[in-house]
Amino acid sequence: MTTTETGFTGVNPQVGWSLRLWGVLAVLCIVVFLDGLDISNIGVALPSIGAELGLSTTSLQWVVNGYVLGFGGLLLLGGRTADLLGRRRVFLVAVAVFTVASLIGGLVDDGGLLIATRFVKGLAAAFTAPTALSILTTTFPEGPARNRALAIFTAFSASGFSSGLLLGGVLTNIGWRWNFLVPVPLALAALVGGLLLIARDKPAASGRPDLGGAVTLTAGMLLTVYAVVTTSWLLLIPSVALLAGFVLIENRVRHPLVRLGILRTGSIVRANASMVALMGSYVSFQFIMTLYLQDVLRWTPLQVALAVLPLGLVVVAGSPYVGKLVSSWGTARLITVSMVLLTLSYLWILLTAGSHPHYLVQMLPTMLLNGGAFAFGYGTIMTQATDGVADAEQGLASGLVQTSAQVGMALMLAVTSTLVASATASGSFTSFRPGLVLVTAVAVAGLLLNLFAVARRSA
Helix, strand or coil, X not given: CCECCCCCECCCCCCCCCHHHHHHHHHHHHHHHHHHHHHHHHHHHHHHHHHHHCXXXXXXHHHHXXXXXXXXXXXXXXXXXXXXXXXXXXXXXXXXXXXXXXXXXXXCCCHHHHHHHHHXXXXXXXXXXXXXXXXXXXXXXXXXXXXHXXXXXXXXXXXXXXXXXXXXXXXXXXXXXXXXXXXXXXXXXXXXXXXXXXXXXXXXXXXXXXXXXXXXXXXXXXXXXXXXXXXXXXXXXXHHHHHHHHHHHHHHCCCCCXXXXXXXXXXXXXXXXXXXXXXXXXXXXXXXXXXXXXXXXXXXXXXXXXXXXHHHHHHHHHHHHHHHHHHHHCHHHHHHHHHXXXXXXXXXXXXXXXXXXXXXXXXXXXXXXXXXXXXXXXXXXXXXXXXXXXXXXXXXXXXXXXXXXXXXXXXXXXXXXHHCCCHHHCCCXXXXXXXXXXXXXXXXXXXXXXXXXXXXXXX
16 A cells, blocks of 8 residues: 555555545545435425425525535635645535534524525535545546546445435425435534544645635626526626636636636546536436426325436446446546437437326436436546546546536526426426426537547547
8 A cells, every 4th residue: 555645545556445445435425425415305305395484486496506506606615725724624624514504404494594504515515525536536546446436436426316316205205304314414424434534634735725716706606596596687797797707816816716727628628518417407307307296296205206216226226337437438438428318318308298298108218318327427527527637636626527517507407497487387297398498408518519529539
């Protein structure tokens, strides 16, 4: 075994992993599992939350987007802070905040307070997610060892999303608050495990966190989503100004939140754009199906969870093979396969559903194809986004791709919720079609981008 500069135990490809190394990987996997779980399990609970707390459809999307925007808004700061202050320290503090916010979220009785706790949890996840990934990528060297570790890591992340669909239905049948309370003991276990197993490390980079960049980026994103949800288009002017200010700050500060030069690497740009297409369409599709099945067809939360279970099973079954496939095929081809499956999944239900889709004929094939796209795409995109990046910028690269995922989800969900705000009143799936068209268009854009890249490489 070898030791990296950051103090973490590295991996000799010729020697098996130690129990301590497996333990560190388990801690990281628990945290990323909870990050995914907290997005998907709430989707099934939204109608129950709305009924008890008196929240409208447009207000309910903030229960999801509060977490997503807190997550996405500070992900880059989270990754950079881990590089500057030490990954272990940042990771443990963020897990502690996540645990407390989860407990409070399960106890509140006000919609505004619930959204606030979701935002705080998102802020904590903004530090745990990139830090966990950068701990992993600096522990396992590029090649088979990292591909294997990333496959396990992303399998847990994907399982968090997929398990949340089923677990959310089961827990909502008992009471929607359990969706907030169940993660608490798991987060506590990760906190204790991190304290005991993750070695102390030194900062991988020097300088100060770019707070100006973090503030302008987060404020710009929040204002953009709010403008879309409320159709207050004039608010897009200050939001664009804030985002432009972010770019100016990054070009001038000594230690930027985002070294913009990293975006000159085509594979990194494609990875981030692919993540927007995958996660943005995935969460918006889940939002559409949850509203249709519960509010139109009057299915119970458990029935909805069982309906989307096949998607989760495909994710769990396919994710462990991603590491070997990446080693054999390369990231570009595997991401293209993922985008093909993603596009076909939405095209199928869009073209065949009619006004009252049949589950086995229209919905189930869409779930299976979507699960395949997520299983083969998510981990592969993460691998492509961090390949070839120096250790000192692994936190930046990790935060950047995860920011793309959260921004994609937030913006897509905001637009989708606006398009289908009055859909449940019609009692027909046709009224959900505008949202589904948007989801399909984003998937097609992701496919074309990757097809072009593969074609250029082949030529």
